Amino acid sequence: MNVRKLVPFSIAAAIVLAACGAASPAAPTSAPATTAPSAATTAPKPADTTVANPPKSADQVDALDLTGKNVEITFWHRYTSQNLTVVQTIVNDFNTKNPYGIKVKLENAGAGYTDVYNKINATIQGGGDLPALSIAYQNQAATYRGQNVMVDLTPFIQSKKYGLTADDLKDIYPYFQQSDKAPQFAGEILGWPTQRSMAVLYSNIDWLKTLGASEAPKTLKDFEALACKASDKAAGTYGWIWRNDASDFASLVFANGGELIKPDGSAYDFNSPAGIETLTMIQRMFKNGCAVELPKTEANGEQNRFAAGKLLFVTGSSSGLPFYASSIAKVEKPFQWQYTMHPQANPDKPIVNLYGASWSVLKTTPEKELAAWLFMKFFTEKDNTAAFATTSNYMAVRASASQLAIDKVKTSKSFAKFPEAAASYANQYSWIQYGAVEAPVVGYDPVRALIQDMVTKVGVKGDGDPKAALDEAVKKSNDILAEFAPKK
Amino acid sequence: MTATKIRPPQGKLARSQAIKEALLAYGLLSPALLLFLVFTVFPVGFGLVISLYNWRTGPNEFIGLDNYTRALKPDSEMWPALGATITYSILSVPIELFLALILAYLLFQKIRGKSFFRVALFLPYVTSTVASAAIWARLYSPDIGIINQSLSIFGIQPLQWLLEDKGILTLLANAIGIKLPGGLTGPSLALVSIVVYTTWVFVGYDMTIFLAGLGNIPGELYEAARIDGAGGWSLFRHITVPLLSPTTFFLSLITIIGTFKAFNHIWVMTQGDNGTTTASILIYRQMYEFQRAGYASALAFLLFTVILVVTIIQNRTAGRQVNY
Numbered sequence: 089m090n091v092r093k094l095v096p097f098s099i100a101a102a103i104v105l106a107a108c109g110a111a112s113p114a115a116p117t118s119a120p121a122t123t124a125p126s127a128a129t130t131a132p133k134p135a136d137t138t139v140a141n142p143p144k145s146a147d148q149v150d151a152l153d154l155t156g157k158n159v160e161i162t163f164w165h166r167y168t169s170q171n172l173t174v175v176q177t178i179v180n181d182f183n184t185k186n187p188y189g190i191k192v193k194l195e196n197a198g199a200g201y202t203d204v205y206n207k208i209n210a211t212i213q214g215g216g217d218l219p220a221l222s223i224a225y226q227n228q229a230a231t232y233r234g235q236n237v238m239v240d241l242t243p244f245i246q247s248k249k250y251g252l253t254a255d256d257l258k259d260i261y262p263y264f265q266q267s268d269k270a271p272q273f274a275g276e277i278l279g280w281p282t283q284r285s286m287a288v289l290y291s292n293i294d295w296l297k298t299l300g301a302s303e304a305p306k307t308l309k310d311f312e313a314l315a316c317k318a319s320d321k322a323a324g325t326y327g328w329i330w331r332n333d334a335s336d337f338a339s340l341v342f343a344n345g346g347e348l349i350k351p352d353g354s355a356y357d358f359n360s361p362a363g364i365e366t367l368t369m370i371q372r373m374f375k376n377g378c379a380v381e382l383p384k385t386e387a388n389g390e391q392n393r394f395a396a397g398k399l400l401f402v403t404g405s406s407s408g409l410p411f412y413a414s415s416i417a418k419v420e421k422p423f424q425w426q427y428t429m430h431p432q433a434n435p436d437k438p439i440v441n442l443y444g445a446s447w448s449v450l451k452t453t454p455e456k457e458l459a460a461w462l463f464m465k466f467f468t469e470k471d472n473t474a475a476f477a478t479t480s481n482y483m484a485v486r487a488s489a490s491q492l493a494i495d496k497v498k499t500s501k502s503f504a505k506f507p508e509a510a511a512s513y514a515n516q517y518s519w520i521q522y523g524a525v526e527a528p529v530v531g532y533d534p535v536r537a538l539i540q541d542m543v544t545k546v547g548v549k550g551d552g553d554p555k556a557a558l559d560e561a562v563k564k565s566n567d568i569l570a571e572f573a574p575k576k
Numbered sequence: 577m578t579a580t581k582i583r584p585p586q587g588k589l590a591r592s593q594a595i596k597e598a599l600l601a602y603g604l605l606s607p608a609l610l611l612f613l614v615f616t617v618f619p620v621g622f623g624l625v626i627s628l629y630n631w632r633t634g635p636n637e638f639i640g641l642d643n644y645t646r647a648l649k650p651d652s653e654m655w656p657a658l659g660a661t662i663t664y665s666i667l668s669v670p671i672e673l674f675l676a677l678i679l680a681y682l683l684f685q686k687i688r689g690k691s692f693f694r695v696a697l698f699l700p701y702v703t704s705t706v707a708s709a710a711i712w713a714r715l716y717s718p719d720i721g722i723i724n725q726s727l728s729i730f731g732i733q734p735l736q737w738l739l740e741d742k743g744i745l746t747l748l749a750n751a752i753g754i755k756l757p758g759g760l761t762g763p764s765l766a767l768v769s770i771v772v773y774t775t776w777v778f779v780g781y782d783m784t785i786f787l788a789g790l791g792n793i794p795g796e797l798y799e800a801a802r803i804d805g806a807g808g809w810s811l812f813r814h815i816t817v818p819l820l821s822p823t824t825f826f827l828s829l830i831t832i833i834g835t836f837k838a839f840n841h842i843w844v845m846t847q848g849d850n851g852t853t854t855a856s857i858l859i860y861r862q863m864y865e866f867q868r869a870g871y872a873s874a875l876a877f878l879l880f881t882v883i884l885v886v887t888i889i890q891n892r893t894a895g896r897q898v899n900y
Contacts, residue, residue, distance in 0.1 A: 206864060212633040213869070231867075235633050324719050381739055384847050385713035386720075398719075534866045544849065549741060568866075 139454050142239040149247035152458050154188035159459040161190065161220035161452075164197035166204050172196075174479040182466045190459040192221075201225060201445055205533075208450075212237055218450045221460040226528035229278035229448045230270045234530045234574040239449040240276035241268075244461040252465065259486045260468060267525045268446050271353030272574055279446025280464045282473070283482040285407035286516060286523065287339035287441035288427040293508055295400050295423070304428040308343060311401065311431040312369060316378035318400040326380040327400045328373060329390050330548055334536035335441060336403045337543050338526045340366040342439040343432045349527040349569075356527070356535065356565040359558035365433070367554035370547030381548050391415045397423070403430065405443050406516050409481040413502045413509060426508040429519050442523035444482065483516060490517050531572030535565045627873035635870075643874035654875060657858040658882065663763045664854055665835035667771045668778075673827055675775065676782030681816065683783070684790045694787070697780035705777070709844035712773045713738060716845075740765035741850035764851030770842055777841070778834075782827050789823030790816070821898045829890060836883050855879045 137151040167175050172194075179192045197204040197219075205228045211218055212235050224232065232238040245251050257265070264281035289311070291304040299318060305311040315327020330336065338348050338358075346362025349355065357363075373379040380399075382389045391408065393399045395415035406427060416422050432438045447467075449460045466472065470489045477484035477493035478500075484493040494514040497503065503510035527535065538561055546557040627643050629635040647654045679697060683690045700708060715721050716737035724734040740747070743761025797815050806814070817824075839856040842848065848857035859879065863872035 209633045209867065380719060383713065383717055383739060384849070385710060385738075385845060386717060393719075531867075537861070537865050541849075545741075551741075572867075 141454050142449075142451055142457050143243045143454055146243050146246035146248065146251065148454075149243045149251070149458060150249045152250075152454055154190065154455055154458060154462075156189065157455060158189040158191070159455050160193060161456050161459045161463070162193045162195055163221040163447075163460075163463075164195050164204055164207065164219040165223050166196065166198055166200060167194075168196075168199075171476075171480045174476050178467055178472050178475070179463075181472075182463055186462065186466070188459070188462070190462060192459075192463050195219065197222070201228070205231075208232060218452065220450060220452045220456040221463065222448055222450060223445050224279060224448045225445045226268060226270070226279060226525060227530065227532035229268070229446065230272060230528055230530045231533075231572075232448065232450065233270060233273055233276070233278055234572070237451045238278050239451055239457050240273070240278065241280060241449060241461065242277050244449075244458065245277065250458060250462060250465075259470075259488050261485060261487060261520050263442065263520050263523045264444075264485055267442055267444075267523070267528070270528055271351065272529050279448040280461075280468065281444065281485050282447045282464065282467055283407075283476065283480065284442060284444035284485060284520075285405045285482050286443055286519060287335060287342075287403060287430055288406045288512070288516065289430050290394060290402040290404055290408075290412060290427045291425060292394065292397065292400055293424040293426055295397070299400075304426065305431045306429075306435045308340075308369065308431045308433050312373060312378065315373060315401055316376055319376075319378045321377050325398050325400075326378065328379040329382050329393065329399055329402060330370065330374075330379060330543065331382045331390050331403070332384050332540050332544065334539040334543075335443065335526065337366060337370075337539050339403055339430050339441040340369070342441050342524050343430050345433055345437065345439065347524065349529060353527075353529045353569075356562050356569060358539075358565075359555070359562040362433075363558050364555050367543065367547050367558060370543060371550055371554060374548050375550055379548075381544070388415075394425075395419050397421075406512070407443070407480065407482045409497075409509065409513060410502055413506060417502075417505065422505060424508050425506065427512040428515070429522075438519070438522045439524050440519050440522045442520070442525055481513065483520070529569065529572075530574060531568045534568050538564055538568075623873045624877065626870055627877055629870045631870035631873070632867045633869075639870070643871045644878065646871065647874050647878055653853075653858060654855070654878065657853050657855045658879075660763075660767065660851060661836055661854040661856075664767060664771065664774075664838065664852075665832055667763065667768065668774050668835050669828060669831045671771070672775050672778050672782055672831060673824065676779045676827075677786055677820075677824070679779065680783045680786035680790060681812065684787060694784070697783055699780065700777045701781040703777075705840045706844050708777065709773065709841035712776075712841075713845045716769055735765065737769045738766045738846050739850060743851075744768050766846055766850035767852050770845055770852060773841060773845065774835075774838070778831070782831070785823055785827055786820065789820045793819045818899045825894055825898045828894065829887065832886060832890065833883055836879065836886070855882075 137147055139148045139151055143149045143152070163179075165172075165175065176194060179194055183191050197207045201223065204223055205225075208218065208222060208224075208228075209231075210216075212232075218237060229238055245257075252260075260281070261284075264284050265277070267284075268277050268279040268281060269275045270278045289304060293304075295318065296302075296304065296314065299314055301310075301314055305314055311328075318327045319325060341348060341358055341360075341362050344362035344365045346358060346360045346366070348358045350357055370379070374381075382393075386392075388411070390399065390402045390404065391411055392415060394402050394412065396419060404427075409427070412425065416425060429438060430440055447464050449457050449464075451457070467476070468485050470486055470492070473484045473486050474489040474492035474496070476482065477489065478496040481497065484490045494517070497513045498510045500510070503513075526532070542557050542561045546552040546554055626635075628638060628640060630637045630639050630642075646652065679693075683694055683697075715723050718724055718734055718736050718739060721737070723737065728734065735747075741764050743763060744765050745760055745762035746756055747765060749756045793816065797819070798811055801811055801815060837856055838854060839860065842852055842854060842857055843860065846852045848854070848861060853861075855875070856879070859872050859875045862868045862875060
């Protein structure tokens with residue numbers, strides 16, 4: 089290859105590309121002004137109300153009229169098997185019953201939340217058509233909002249015509265509603281809680297009894313002691329498993345009385361004494377052989393190992409209940425198990441990690457946005473939320489529906505042999521009041537990766553001082569927070 | 577018999593014919609050229625533009641070469657990733673090619689069952705990378721993997737394999753009670769475990785190419801050498817190796833490029849943990865985890881530059897040793 093021949097070509101190419109770069113103005117950044125009236129809003133409405141896209145007030149939402157417009161909306165989700173069946177049933181019900189002729193179309197956008205997130209981001213980047221509705225975690229919704237494609241639901245909720253009554257707002261757990269408020273966007277509500285679960289501790293009750301414990305540990309101290317007592321490296325049994333999940337770290341920080349980020353979303357602060365205690369405990373447990381690391385490639389490994397009697401405790405989502413039930417039912421000697429509130433440093437002041445993706449409305453047209461809201465509202469009506477909760481084992485999002493869901497889980501065939509597990513589902517409703525969310529801010533995903541790497545390095549492998557590692561991780565996290573911060 | 581002399585067309589006629597031929601050629605080339613422009617040149621050019629912006633899901637601001645200078649800073653994450661990539665390449669390529677050459681040489685002989693062995697060794701290459709990498713990851717599992725279970729039969733302590741970030745030299749030294757200085761840790765056991773998998777996958781492909789190369793060596797050369805009293809080693813050293821050099825050169829070229837671009841199996845097996853964050857893994861994480869499309873594009877162009885430089889150097893040095 090003659091390199092000399094490449095030189096003039098490279099220079100020419102560089103000039104052309106530089107010219108392209110300089111000449112191409114940041115046109116794609118000039119997203120449509122959020123207050124620009126939409127062409128689709130020319131439907132009959134009070135003459136003095138101009139509807140912005142998205143609507144900025146309850147009055148603007150009230151001014152919309154969907155009658156006879158037969159609006160069709162697409163919902164990007166990740167539901168499969170029985171969860172998809174129940175969602176589809178509710179969609180069908182909505183499509184036939186709603187008086188506006190709205191049609192909701194379900195589209196599977198991937199196997200996991202990350203797939204949906206990547207697809208939305210790719211669509212934003214490629215300038216394609218976004219769905220009117222998508223499933224999203226709070227930080228993901230905040231990221232979309234940062235790209236100016238997310239709709240604040242406040243005007244829809246407050247709408248006299250289409251919104252919720254005071255009774256509705258009281259009935260839908262306020263803690264759930266609170267979790268969708270985005271601190272970086274003046275408390276805008278960027279999602280609606282259609283499903284919620286929480287971080288809990290799964291325990292093998294039969295095994296606990298052999299260790300002399302009559303119940304699952306309530307304190308972190310007892311949790312660690314029992315985990316160590318249960319561990320036998322030679323036999324391949326361990327007290328606890330690190331699943332390479334930042335949410336498990338967050339749950340432990342909460343349990344130690346701490347937080348990941350300040351409530352106003354201004355700075356990460358998990359290098360607090362609670363954070364140090366968490367990482368030190370993980371480091372100590374691994375050093376003493378009380379815990380094991382789950383390889384990232386071992387899908388559902390924690391459930392399988394728990395079912396196989398290789399793990400005493402697992403920190404996991406309460407929505408994993410049916411999967412644990414089916415795994416344990418399949419083993420040769422099924423055992424009694426349950427989940428309890430995650431052990432706390434101070435059980436009198438518990439804090440539990442409230443999980444659950446919400447449904448978020450993306451910017452399309454005010455009519456489609458309203459249609460998406462009406463569908464979400466329908467989905468969270470008493471019977472519908474109870475039906476979805478019963479099937480999925482997420483919590484019903486209305487207090488009035490919880491007993492319905494609890495009764496159905498209690499009488500479910502899946503839990504016939506595991507009454508303690510069925511009782512767990514009922515108990516979790518009383519822990520909602522202690523709920524806290526991780527970090528509903530833009531750029532939390534890379535921070536999660538950073539936390540996972542830190543825990544694996546320092547906690548699992550014992551490589552480094554917890555405080556120094558946390559200080560460094562918080563500094564990096566705050567750099568990311570600043571880098572991703574929405575432009576004022 | 578009279579010979580008819582065909583005179584080439586001259587003047588206007590010749591020019592017209594040349595134009596027609598050129599038009600025909602360009603016409604025939606144009607579909608392929610169009611596809612090349614749309615699907616290769618444009619994306620590369622667009623990627624270069626992205627690398628000049630602070631670009632997440634869209635362009636935020638033009639920042640010129642900032643992404644490049646950031647990547648080239650001494651404390652940038654690119655250097656360890658490049659180090660891991662080069663280590664992976666240095667470990668993989670010689671082992672892979674050496675084993676492939678030996679196997680090809682053996683299977684080129686008249687031995688029973690050679691067709692079976694050829695197919696068996698080629699199978700990993702045609703197996704889905706994701707599937708086979710996932711299975712190997714399971715084999716490597718410290719607690720439930722068959723490798724540790726097999727080792728325990730011989731009283732060998734279980735290893736962490738893909739979960740191990742310690743260097744293999746450190747592990748070996750620890751096993752015999754020696755403490756090594758910090759700089760002599762060697763590549764992590766996780767990276768070495770991936771090299772083993774890579775060798776398993778690609779050795780069959782390399783062997784097949786070597787077999788084709790061996791088939792092109794004239795048998796008379798061996799015959800003549802044998803008459804002159806050459807033994808097996810001499811035949812291999814003085815005939816096989818030199819005459820296989822074009823094949824070896826080709827394979828080393830594509831194998832080195834392949835190791836620099838390796839992604840799928842590394843992602844499936846470790847997701848870049850424990851010293852296995854190679855350049856491709858870093859680019860992917862920056863793109864999808866950190867949503868830094870501009871920075872990821874800059875890293876991709878830097879990786880391309882490294883591959884280009886390595887290829888040119890290889891072409892200049894190893895290319896001279898090739899006997900065509």
